[in-house]
Each structure stands twice: as structure tokens, then as C-alpha cells.
Amino acid sequence: MTVTTGSPLRILLLGGTTEATALATHLARVDGVQATLSLAGRTANPAASAFSVRIGGFGGVEGLANHLQREKIDLLVDATHPFAARISANAIAASIETGVPLLAVERPPWTQVDGDDWIEHDGIEAAISALPHKPQDVFSGLGRQAIDALRRAPHHRYLIRVVDPIELPANLAHAKIITARGPFHTEDDIKIFTEHRIRYVLAKNAGGSAAYSKIEAARKLGITVHMVRRPALGPRPTVATSDEALNWIEALHRTRSDLGV
Structure with missing residues (x-):
């Protein structure tokens, strides 16, 4: 994907999953995107990333909101584990507080099939x-x-x-x-x-x-x-795969380009 805008699309990717790693690999090849992968730091040897990596928490909703504003983030992507309820809830609240768009990448849950107990x-x-x-x-x-x-x-x-x-x-x-x-x-x-x-x-x-x-x-x-069962979270734009996330980001990127941002 190659899209040119007046300024880079700055993305903060909350990661720690295979979806986050795949999305980071795709986005690293996209012109006009600057992204940082944020990891909680619970795994001693996380998978390698094509992005710059930030390790550690933000300090709750206020800390995440301050980071989004200070770093002039254009898009917050939550690709954390489905059970990382606290950071996901913080992402929703920080997005509302700052007006920075939020996209969640959440794989579908497993469902029972014949033979399961x-x-x-x-x-x-x-x-x-x-x-x-x-x-x-x-x-x-x-x-x-x-x-x-x-x-x-x-x-x-x-x-x-x-x-x-x-x-x-x-x-x-x-x-x-x-x-x-x-x-x-x-x-x-x-x-x-x-x-x-x-x-x-x-x-x-x-x-x-x-x-x-x-x-x-x-x-x-x-x-x-x-x-x-998974913890319940508030409403948020959600896609199921890294490919769907890339398409969503591409649409946002093109909209910014059309607006001359």
C-alpha cells in the first residue's frame, strides 16, 4: 500500500498478540506511516518488531491520554490480548477523552463443536x-x-x-x-x-x-x-484480523490524503 499525505499517519499500536505482530509487519512497508508498538513488558523475550517498541504501562487513562496528545497520535490501535481488559478499557476512555480514533483488533472467540465438554x-x-x-x-x-x-x-x-x-x-x-x-x-x-x-x-x-x-x-x-468467558468491554470499532485492520487504516489514510491533512 502506498499513500501519500501531507503529514505522516502516526499510529500507537498496543500489542502483545500475533495479530499485532502481523499488523506491524504490514504497516512497516506502508509509506507515510509512523508507528510505535507498545508492549506491557510481561514477556521476557517478545517477538521482534519492525517498529520502534515501547515497553511498560502508561499510568492509566490519564497517562495514555497524555501520551496520545504529546506524541500527536492520529490513530490508536488496540491489538492486545482479549483478556487484557484494563488496557483495553483505558484505550476506550483515552480515545473518548482526546478524540483520537480507536480501532480494536479482536480475534473471534472459540465456540463449542460436537464432542466438546x-x-x-x-x-x-x-x-x-x-x-x-x-x-x-x-x-x-x-x-x-x-x-x-x-x-x-x-x-x-x-x-x-x-x-x-x-x-x-x-x-x-x-x-x-x-x-x-x-x-x-x-x-x-x-x-x-x-x-x-x-x-x-x-x-x-x-x-x-x-x-x-x-x-x-x-x-x-x-x-x-x-x-x-471474555471480559465485557464498551463499544468500539472492531475488526477480526490484521488484514482487516490494514484495510481500515488504508481507508483512514486515504481520507486524510483527500482532505490534504
Whole structure:
């Protein structure tokens, strides 16, 4: 895409997902776009980016709004994880406060198919509390942020998959950590679940293909999945893929060009 405007289109891309990485790669080849990729800093070795990268938070709505104004941002793109509710809510509020347009890139959630055994919950704590009272072998795909919640039911034998190595709390004596970065594969997860005699899977409805293998593996093995629903957010312009986001940005870019901005 090549569009020329009177001034560059300045984009702040809130990232941390495969969609954000793909969009950054596309936008790096677009003339007249200046973009910064913002990451929360929770992953020790994030994927390489073609953009300049900013690590760390903004300081809430006020901090993000100040950044948008100070850096003269023309477009805020929220391509964070579907469960990054706080930064997404801050993005909505900062967009309203500053008048900077907001576009969300949000992959569709997973839906049940024949053979799935799901029990859905509105939060992580509810999903953990719904496990049987007797100790069980449980696979947690909830991420490192959920480990504190797992401590409330320490009698289970958890197998916890995370991206970066971490030290487990003392009261999770029966838990084990496996470190791996997606995309994951169904055959590998079937092997893991079988070897560790997994009977329950804890998962967040992240959508996409990179982490869907645990859902397929659970289906094939007849394992119950305790699925955490996505947090509700306010209305915002939303697309499902990086390609759709690029088309949306192209339309904005051309409108600016027609207006001589």
C-alpha cells in the first residue's frame, strides 16, 4: 500500500498478540506511516518488531491520554490480548477523552463443536472454584497471571504452561511448570495430557489458532474444559484480523490524503 499525505499517519499500536505482530509487519512497508508498538513488558523475550517498541504501562487513562496528545497520535490501535481488559478499557476512555480514533483488533472467540465438554465461567476464580473438591490432575492454560488464583485451591495437581520460567509459590507443592511459546500442536498436547493423566483443563477463551490445541486435545480425550468467558468491554470499532485492520487504516489514510491533512 502506498499513500501519500501531507503529514505522516502516526499510529500507537498496543500489542502483545500475533495479530499485532502481523499488523506491524504490514504497516512497516506502508509509506507515510509512523508507528510505535507498545508492549506491557510481561514477556521476557517478545517477538521482534519492525517498529520502534515501547515497553511498560502508561499510568492509566490519564497517562495514555497524555501520551496520545504529546506524541500527536492520529490513530490508536488496540491489538492486545482479549483478556487484557484494563488496557483495553483505558484505550476506550483515552480515545473518548482526546478524540483520537480507536480501532480494536479482536480475534473471534472459540465456540463449542460436537464432542466438546465445556463449562463456562465469568472469571478465573469461578472456573477454579468449580473444580471437584477432591484433588485432581489439572492443566492450566490460564497463564502466569492466574497463579495467585490457583493458590486458593492448592490441593490439585496442576500442570501450568507459561511462556517464561517462573518460581511457584510454596503452597502449590503439587504443581509443575512447563515453559513453551505457541503456536502449540494438538498431537503434542494429547501426549502431555496423557502422560500427566489430566482430567480437567482450565482455559481462557482467547480465540485464534495458536493455543487452540489444548481445546482439541481435550475434545479428543474426553476431558472437561472449564472455560473463562471474555471480559465485557464498551463499544468500539472492531475488526477480526490484521488484514482487516490494514484495510481500515488504508481507508483512514486515504481520507486524510483527500482532505490534504
